[in-house]
Amino acid sequence: MFRWFESLIDAFKEPVDSMPPQPVWRFYVFYLRQVWPVFAAAIVVGFGVAIVEVSLFAFIGKIVDLARGAPSTDFFRQHGNELLWMGFVVLMARPVLIGLHDLLVNQSIVPNLTSRIRWQNHRYVIRQSLSFFQNDYAGRIANRIMQTGASLRESAVQIVDAIWYVTIYTGSAIVMFAHADFWLAAPLVVWLVLYVGTLAYFVPRTKERSWRSSEARSRLMGRIVDGYSNILTLKLFAHTRREEAYVAEALGEQINRTRAMTRLTTAMDATITTLNGFLIVGTSALAIWLWSQGKVTVGAIALSTGLVIRINNMSGWIMWVVNGIFENVGTVQDGMETISRPRVVQDVPDAPDLQVSRGKVHFEDVHFHYGKKGGVIAGLDLIVRPGEKIGLVGPSGAGKSTLVNVMLRLYDLEGGRILIDDQDIARVTQESLRSQIGVVTQDTSLLHRSIRDNLLYGRPDATDAQVFDAVRKARADEFIPQLSDGEGRAGYDALVGERGVKLSGGQRQRIAIARVLLKDAPILVLDEATSALDSEAEAAIQESLEVLMQGKTVIAIAHRLSTIARMDRLVVMDKGEIVEMGSHAELVARGGLYARLWKRQTGGFVAADDEVVA
Structure with a gap:
């Protein structure tokens, strides 16, 4: 029975992929x-429960009226049917209706509707653009999804x-009071x-102050989670007191706003309690006076007094x-x-899905400024030939990572277009676009899951043999x-901590390379x-990177120029524009921006320079 009610609402029903209105x-x-x-169904059953609850007070008044005379041996014969009906309502109808109501609410609605709303909201939010998450606290977003x-x-x-309780209780009470005596309904x-x-x-x-x-509670949650997520930075800079003050400010705001709400609640409670006192006294006194005048029965006193006490209790419940x-x-x-x-990016x-057969990438008159005035990338043109390996070089802020971000369509262009095998990336699905591009980023963050789960993010259907081979090539074995x-899991089953904090930078980078x-x-x-690798570790995986790049179109960004000196072509960027292009040897000989950047590099890379020139 429980399973049947629990199956009435599917928590994971595929949602309509549109913005909640x-x-x-x-x-x-x-x-x-x-x-x-x-x-x-819950509304209909709730109506039945309310009717039954009100009928109990009518039964009390009826029983008092039936029993007010002298005892009679014919009492049950005369009133047996009425008493049996009352017993049926109390013993059968009431438990069944309340049980059905509880099953609908507790088994069908409470767990499943809550979960469906959370699931659908999560499904919508997780497809938001990168800027959506960059402009808010992750903790606050998650808190709002859950709440x-x-x-x-x-x-x-x-x-x-x-x-139903308000309608049925007050409506029935007014009708029953008026039936006994019109004035009894006046209070x-x-x-x-x-x-x-x-x-x-x-x-x-109360609604306004509750909002x-x-x-304020969401802001407080965001600040707390932000501190926990960056606990290493907090400790390295020894700013515990500063962080406490930062959270205390949000906590103080939340306390003040909650107090403003609870003040209203207290005032409303006091007002309702006073009104209820006048209702009980007024109705009871009027009922007794009407009885003393012979205008109502003793049963009417029992009915009205019992019902107004119930309404008093109910009014407090209704208020809350x-x-x-x-x-x-x-x-x-x-x-x-x-x-x-x-969603900004849709x-x-x-x-259709992107189909990549050759791997040609064409940046055609690309404009992008992160919504700001002034140029980050303005009018850039670049063709990366199929299978070509290019290196993007330039000072910080030149637009190298931005160019990669718009190619991945983490942001939409403000002008121009990007073509992959002559297909406009703005016209294909984002999932298919990113599935055709492998990325190893500068700031590699892993999911707080096992090593195996993080590796399988690259290819969920990979066999153990394929996983082990990728790990070996990345020198992560x-x-x-x-x-x-901390829970005794080891090797591939060990959890890596939030953002992979249990691993060193070099270890995280090797896992990322194995994943790609x-x-x-x-x-x-x-x-x-x-x-994130030292020179020795970098040299150890250069062979892996060579294997990784075989047969692929490669766009590499690096400040350590030794890592991209062997590329087919180097593209030098500055202030969002391409200022130089050519091989390592050509650019060094030219004596421009690339040559100046190369001269600034510290030791250990001369051999690479000599080899390329030779």
Whole structure:
């Protein structure tokens, strides 16, 4: 039975790949309409539960009226059917309806809807552009993904329950009171008007302050995670106190905004409690007075007094539920600010996959400025022939890495186009584009998973033999067997720590090279691929790099010019423009920018120079 209810909502249903809509009510509808049959069932069952709960108070009044006379041996014969019906409702209908309601909410909605919202939001956000993640805290983004799913589900369930309880309880109470005596309903009607007015005053203000509190909480989470993620920098610069002050500032803001919200909550609670006191006293006193005048029965006193006490308890519950609803709505609204953003880099509709047969890369009148005024790359033209190995050289800020980033379509061009085998990369899918390009970056960060998992990122279907071969070629087989983590895993099963912090820079770089060896893409980008290695380690893997580059179109970036001196052609960039082009020997002889950069290099590379010139 549990499994059947748990299967009603598929948490991993493939989402529509579109931006979740705004404003907040459309954001709710976007997710709730996906599970509307389950929610409709919960609404119907909730109606039944509310009716049954109210009928219990009617039963109490009825029993008092039936039993107020002298004892009679014919009591059960005269009223047996009514009593059996009451027993059936209490013993059978009520448990079944409440059980069904709990199954729908706790088994179907709570785990699965929450997870579906988180899954779909994650699916959308992870496809955002690189700039999206560069402009926010990773911790804050993750926090909003997690909070939004739970808050949306919880507030939706609360709305369903609260609507029926408010409608059925107050509506039925007014009808039953008026049926006994019209004036008996007067205190409840007055209370209802004041109660709704109180909620109308406090709830929107609570929602606003809740949103601000949630925003401050997300900022606090982002700062804390930022510090943990950069703990080495924090310790190396001995700025623990500074970091504490940085987090304390956000924590203080979060406390102040939470206090502003809770002040409203306390004021609303006090107001509702006072109104409830007048409701209980007014209704009970009026019922007793009407009974003393012979206008209502003792059962009416029992019914009205019991029901207003129940309404008193329910009103407090409703107040907290409504407050919770809008607090959750504020949290959803905060999350929506991050989640519901258009993607800057998107595939065109029905984009085909990139097909690479030769590996020719053509940069045609490329313009890109990171959205800033002034040129990073302006009007650049470059053709990399199939199988050609070029080196990009130039001072920091020349635009070398930017050129690679736009080729990978981490950013969209502002002008011009980039062609791979005569296919515009802006017209093909991003996944297929990046699957055809192997990249070893300057700042190699690994996933906090095992060595094997990190290697298989290059090729998930690789066999153990292929993995071991790639590791051997990257000279990573020297240290992997000796690795272990804090939980006793060793070798290929050892976890590498967040961003690979348990490995040295050279070890991370060798894992990255092995990963790209496994990927075996026709186009290869080496962005400072050996920058983390000392001269001895660099020399040890030069042969591996030669194997890696065989038969591929290669674009290599390096400040250590010895690593690219053997390239077919060197392209020298400065301020986003190509200023020189040629072989190492030609550029050294020319005496331009490349020659000056070469002269600045420290020892150990003269042999490479002599070999190339020779």
